[in-house]
Amino acid sequence: MSERMNIVTREENSPELTRQGVVIAPLVDIFENDEEILLFADLPGVNQENLSVNLENNSLTIAGSRKLETRNQAVFEEFGDAEYRRVFSMPQGLDTETVKAELKDGVLRLHLPKSEALKPRQIEVKAG
Amino acid sequence: MLTRWDDVDRMFQAMDVFRNRMNRLFTDFDRGLGLMPDQAAIAGWPRTNLYDAGDHLEVRVELPGITVQDLNVKVLGNSLEISGERKSLTPEGYSVHRLERGEAGFSRRFTLPVEVQADQVEAILQNGILSLRLPKAESARPRKIEIKTE
Structure with a gap:
């Protein structure tokens, strides 16, 4: 598989479900x-406390959860508490030490x- | 005879593979439009919740990547309009591997169940979720009825 495909391929085999709730990619x-x-995701x-980004063995996992704190009666509800999770295959040779992550405006x-x-790398061609 | 049944089985297997491919194709197509397979059924973006809290209404809207400057909220009587534009974050000089998030403008209008006091609406945008607190108009508030005994 080409490197490009490696990056974009989403992991298909989902692990055993140990928690209940909606999981959104x-x-x-x-x-x-x-x-x-x-x-960008x-x-x-x-929020920051409920988000984890994990880069291990060329697999990047983004996982987070949200809780909407409301006790009021819903007239209509199109989204709710959710768990976010998505795994990516990354190419070898990323500099894991200097990975930078910011969370802003969701x-x-x-x-x-x-x-x-x-x-x-630019290869210099020399005339013989 | 046995070999023939094998052929039939193999044919159905091939059809299954084809069907799976087609399913995946449609899923990818939905993703391309910025719709998740489970979201595609829901009309309207951004997704919104409306709660009734007695003396006020509460609205929550999912707006990832939208800043206060890019957002407009209008209230008139019992109509609420949320509109805005998501600015592109596409950096220059990068090649694109995947674009799912989209950057289109949006607008959504709601008819609220009751009239609200437009001048006392509070709005907070935090972590990509807009929270609105819309106090109900005086005439729409629940009233405690005094019961008299004769």
Whole structure:
């Protein structure tokens, strides 16, 4: 499988369900340049304490949960408490030490810098 | 005869594979529109909750990635309109692997069950969720009825 496919393929086999509740796969945008892979994920209602980002064995897991605190009677309800979870396969050679994550306005912004080995290199061609 | 049944089985297997592929294709198509498979059935975006709390109404709206500057909330009588625009976060000089979140403008209008006091509406935007507190108009508030004995 090509590297590109590796990044975008969503893990299909879901593990055994140990918790009840709605699990939502957050919508994401993924970009890449020579320096890094950049990922945005929509996580409305999730705060910093309830969010975990885990990069292990080239698998990136974004997991979070939200609780809507309301005791009032619902006239209509289109969303509720939820658990967010999505797993991505990442290429080898990401610099795990310098991963940066920010959560703002319900959107997670994740910078995954490439290590030197993964960056493209300009090869100088010498005339013989 | 046995071999023939094998052929039939194999044919059905091939059809199953085809059907799975088709299903996945449609799911991907929905995703491309920014709709999750389970969300696709729900008309209207952003998703909204409305609660009745006796003397006021409470509205919650899912608005990830929207800042206060990009959001408009209008209240008139018993109509509520939420509109805004999600600015693109697409950085320059990056190649795109996946675009699911979308960046379109949106507008949604609701007819509230009762009239509200438009000048006393409170709105808070936090963690991508907009919370509105809409005090009911005096005439719409629940009133305690005094019961007299004769």
